[in-house]
Amino acid sequence: MSTAPYASPTTHPRGEPSHPTAAVVAILLGILVAILGFFALLMWVDALQARDDAHKTAAAQATAAASMPGMDMSSMGVAAGLKSYAGASPANADAIATAHTPFPATLPAAPAGPVANVNLVLKDVTVQVAPGIKYAAWAWAGGAPGPVIHVRQGQMVKITLTNSGAIPHSVDFHAARVAPDKAFGDVMPGKSVSYTFRANDPGVFMYHCGTKPVLMHIANGMYGAIVVEPPAGTLPKADKNYVLVASEWYLDSDGLSKPAQFNMDKAHARQPDWMTFNGYAGQYVKHPLTAKPGETVRFWVVDAGPSIDTDFHIVGTILDRAWVNAGMTNKPLENVQTVAVPAGGGGVFDVNIDKPGLYPFVSHAFAAVDQGQVGLLNVGGVHGTMTH
Numbered sequence: 106m107s108t109a110p111y112a113s114p115t116t117h118p119r120g121e122p123s124h125p126t127a128a129v130v131a132i133l134l135g136i137l138v139a140i141l142g143f144f145a146l147l148m149w150v151d152a153l154q155a156r157d158d159a160h161k162t163a164a165a166q167a168t169a170a171a172s173m174p175g176m177d178m179s180s181m182g183v184a185a186g187l188k189s190y191a192g193a194s195p196a197n198a199d200a201i202a203t204a205h206t207p208f209p210a211t212l213p214a215a216p217a218g219p220v221a222n223v224n225l226v227l228k229d230v231t232v233q234v235a236p237g238i239k240y241a242a243w244a245w246a247g248g249a250p251g252p253v254i255h256v257r258q259g260q261m262v263k264i265t266l267t268n269s270g271a272i273p274h275s276v277d278f279h280a281a282r283v284a285p286d287k288a289f290g291d292v293m294p295g296k297s298v299s300y301t302f303r304a305n306d307p308g309v310f311m312y313h314c315g316t317k318p319v320l321m322h323i324a325n326g327m328y329g330a331i332v333v334e335p336p337a338g339t340l341p342k343a344d345k346n347y348v349l350v351a352s353e354w355y356l357d358s359d360g361l362s363k364p365a366q367f368n369m370d371k372a373h374a375r376q377p378d379w380m381t382f383n384g385y386a387g388q389y390v391k392h393p394l395t396a397k398p399g400e401t402v403r404f405w406v407v408d409a410g411p412s413i414d415t416d417f418h419i420v421g422t423i424l425d426r427a428w429v430n431a432g433m434t435n436k437p438l439e440n441v442q443t444v445a446v447p448a449g450g451g452g453v454f455d456v457n458i459d460k461p462g463l464y465p466f467v468s469h470a471f472a473a474v475d476q477g478q479v480g481l482l483n484v485g486g487v488h489g490t491m492t493h
């Protein structure tokens with residue numbers, strides 16, 4: 106306290122203030138510092154208390170989450186010791202894959218007129234996620250993904266959702282700008298609801314059930330894609346339009362003798378057994394998408410997740426145009442090799458291939474390919490197949 110800088114110029118050799126006024130000021134200053142010190146101590150005690158409170162609150166929240174139905178966090182971060190059923194296959198898998206009717210990837214026509222009426226029916230249904238692999242899905246009347254919806258930018262979209270499942274569900278459209286608490290609410294079993302939104306934003310968007318736990322409802326098959334196409338002449342002309350919905354499946358058994366069910370531990374660990382385009386592993390390897398040499402092929406890709414991104418890539422060519430994460434009001438990227446489509450996002454990709462051949466489309470995060478997220482584009486009607 107006696108080292109206050111003001112005192113320095115007149116400091117006595119022993120360090121004592123040399124003037125009575127200086128001594129008084131020094132005493133006052135000493136009192137001030139003591140008061141400040143006291144308040145600093147109070148603030149420090151307060152901070153300790155706040156930190157302690159924050160810890161208690163976090164602990165209480167974690168406990169509450171763990172006790173909520175479907176919100177079991179006990180497996181979060183547990184990555185080891187989960188049994189994988191990846192690659193399980195019956196003896197006649199090849200015959201089953203050949204007989205399988207692939208999900209129609211071709212973009213259907215958009216309805217004419219100012220209003221697009223969309224009827225969606227939710228249903229508990231056993232699907233196949235790979236040849237001979239049965240899964241007890243919460244999905245749609247036609248399985249998983251749900252139907253591809255195609256509307257024109259500016260159209261009013263009237264969604265009617267009918268819940269034919271056993272528990273409450275809902276539908277959240279990423280293409281909509283609506284109050285989610287009003288539009289995306291739960292629909293009880295046996296009931297229907299309707300809501301409308303104007304499709305003002307062009308692109309390809311995910312739709313999905315948003316009922317808690319959302320991870321489980323999406324992983325069980327409750328997702329699909331809606332294409333909002335800009336007015337004719339806005340985009341370069343495409344000769345073929347294909348829609349791909351990427352997703353993961355988390356199985357509690359191999360699904361061979363009886364339908365597998367959802368495994369929350371694997372979903373939390375992000376360790377899927379199967380990864381697919383349009384719900385079925387490798388279906389477009391056995392039944393390739395097609396194009397003629399020199400045609401412009403447009404892929405509308407949604408990654409439904411629930412949790413893993415898709416690194417979209419077509420082997421043997423370059424993406425001529427890429428509207429990244431939908432965003433079709435922006436200029437596309439040009440001549441890119443691989444584009445990430447995030448979980449819950451979309452991307453639109455144009456290719457024009459002049460050399461006949463089989464061109465695999467994949468998620469270039471290659472574990473996804475091993476788990477089934479691969480298909481072929483057959484350019485020029487060539488014969489044969491490949492397992493890339």
Ligand SMILES: [Cu+2]
Nearest residue numbers: 274314316322
């Ligand atoms: Cu649901």
